[in-house]
Amino acid sequence: MRLTAHSLGTPPPTLRPAPARRDWMDATPQAFANRCLPLTIANAHGWEVVGEAGFEAWWNGGPNASDITIRREGEGRPVPVSHFGSGVLTFHIDLVFRTDPGVSLWVSGPPNRPKDGIAPLTGLVETDWSPATFTMNWRFTRPRHPVRFAPGEPVCFLFPIPRNLIDRVEPILRPIAEDPALDAAYREWSASRAGFNAALKEPGSEARAQGWQRDYHRGRIGPAEADDHRTRLRPKPFARG
Numbered sequence: 001m002r003l004t005a006h007s008l009g010t011p012p013p014t015l016r017p018a019p020a021r022r023d024w025m026d027a028t029p030q031a032f033a034n035r036c037l038p039l040t041i042a043n044a045h046g047w048e049v050v051g052e053a054g055f056e057a058w059w060n061g062g063p064n065a066s067d068i069t070i071r072r073e074g075e076g077r078p079v080p081v082s083h084f085g086s087g088v089l090t091f092h093i094d095l096v097f098r099t100d101p102g103v104s105l106w107v108s109g110p111p112n113r114p115k116d117g118i119a120p121l122t123g124l125v126e127t128d129w130s131p132a133t134f135t136m137n138w139r140f141t142r143p144r145h146p147v148r149f150a151p152g153e154p155v156c157f158l159f160p161i162p163r164n165l166i167d168r169v170e171p172i173l174r175p176i177a178e179d180p181a182l183d184a185a186y187r188e189w190s191a192s193r194a195g196f197n198a199a200l201k202e203p204g205s206e207a208r209a210q211g212w213q214r215d216y217h218r219g220r221i222g223p224a225e226a227d228d229h230r231t232r233l234r235p236k237p238f239a240r241g
Helices: 029-035 037-043 180-199 206-210
Strands: 004-006 014-017 047-050 054-059 068-073 080-085 088-093 096-098 103-108 118-120 123-125 134-140 147-149 154-162
Touching: 029 037, 068 080, 088 154, 123 134, 134 154, 180 206
Parallel strands: none
Antiparallel strands: 004 096, 014 047, 047 154, 054 068, 054 147, 080 088, 088 134, 103 123, 103 154, 118 134
């Protein structure tokens, strides 16, 4: 699968592979949040558009575009603007992306990276045919609260996704007892988890020495074993060509 970002005759915005680490995760006691493999895999599941200049934005709570004030700190792209009103802050992403036929681009903010006072909006863009750029939008979650983006902070996160993926999914709800092997494996895991958590409270226990259960991280829980287990993602950087 190919993902192409076409620049528009001027220096393009900075694109980079999304990192697995987050400052708040590193700041947890013993950086324990980094042990959560679903979080770190999601963090790195795509690419970021990086804001080159810092800025502070403030919304007074009104519905108009003029109700957002933006104070930039230096020059760089993409440029934050107030375009839609209703407390929405907009970045024009000056790139035309191309994906393989039938593949769209998921566009949002970086996952598991919350910002106080503002939240990213998510869109799916059909980049296999559209010759247009798109905007990345964030909505203030409360008025009269200044929000700051630092230089080098990601303002957009994206990754390709098959457009017919949801159409192909057949959702089914079943009692787990109808699958005896899965039921037994779940019960084994549940008992192991409960026992480990209880042992964590006992001084000198093996659980305390281990600190955390590594079964999922190793791709094996009881009799269940993954055929294609991933413990990290390393998206390739955009090559010039």
